[in-house]
Amino acid sequence: MNDPLAAHRALVAKVDAFEGAVRARRDASMACRAGCSACCHAELSVCDVEAALVREGLAVLDDAARAHIAERVDVHDGRCVMLDHEGRCAIYDARPLVCRTQGLPLRYPDGVIPEAAIMARGKGANGGALTWCPLNFQGDDHAPRAEDVLDAERVDAMLALSNREHGGDPSRRTSLRALAREITAELNEGNALC
Numbered sequence: 001m002n003d004p005l006a007a008h009r010a011l012v013a014k015v016d017a018f019e020g021a022v023r024a025r026r027d028a029s030m031a032c033r034a035g036c037s038a039c040c041h042a043e044l045s046v047c048d049v050e051a052a053l054v055r056e057g058l059a060v061l062d063d064a065a066r067a068h069i070a071e072r073v074d075v076h077d078g079r080c081v082m083l084d085h086e087g088r089c090a091i092y093d094a095r096p097l098v099c100r101t102q103g104l105p106l107r108y109p110d111g112v113i114p115e116a117a118i119m120a121r122g123k124g125a126n127g128g129a130l131t132w133c134p135l136n137f138q139g140d141d142h143a144p145r146a147e148d149v150l151d152a153e154r155v156d157a158m159l160a161l162s163n164r165e166h167g168g169d170p171s172r173r174t175s176l177r178a179l180a181r182e183i184t185a186e187l188n189e190g191n192a193l194c
């Protein structure tokens with residue numbers, strides 16, 4: 001059977017491989033660890049192909065995890081609705097690309113990153129602006145190296161292509177909160193049938 005998310009999974013695997021290679025070289029310079037949710041204080045939205053992957057991730061959660069997300073659906077405390085009790089991502093394997101890349105040094109064209117979004121920053125060796133989590137790559141000894149830098153503009157372009165191949169509407173974004181709300185509706189429906 002054809003996997004409608006095959007092309008997107010390939011992109012995710014590529015990005016994960018890049019992150020894994022940076023991690024292997026620079027682990028001592030990175031604070032990204034299970035339980036660190038510093039970059040999860042956000043209200044994210046995703047395109048259609050990523051929403052499909054997130055729905056998959058939600059579908060395989062156990063009842064306790066689904067109930068926890070359902071409880072948080074109307075809690076607006078600045079934390080992502082997908083965070084569990086321990087500050088871990090409940091949909092880790094299905095999380096969006098932006099979450100998979102946040103700790104890395106990301107290169108954008110000059111002027112593209114909103115000033116408010118820049119946490120730590122520098123200049124790319126090949127032009128552009130770099131931004132990265134300030135908990136990572138601290139101090140001169142641990143500064144990002146050219147081989148650690150992910151071309152965020154290219155990843156965005158590949159995601160747009162993946163979304164198009166999936167048949168996604170390029171103008172549609174769905175919030176993670178709205179996706180979480182879908183399981184609330186399913187849980188309510190299940191309870192009504194009991």
Ligand code: SF4
Nearest residue numbers: 040080082083089099
């Ligand atoms: S989806 Fe997961 S990794 Fe992304 S912001 Fe939410 S909790 Fe964090």
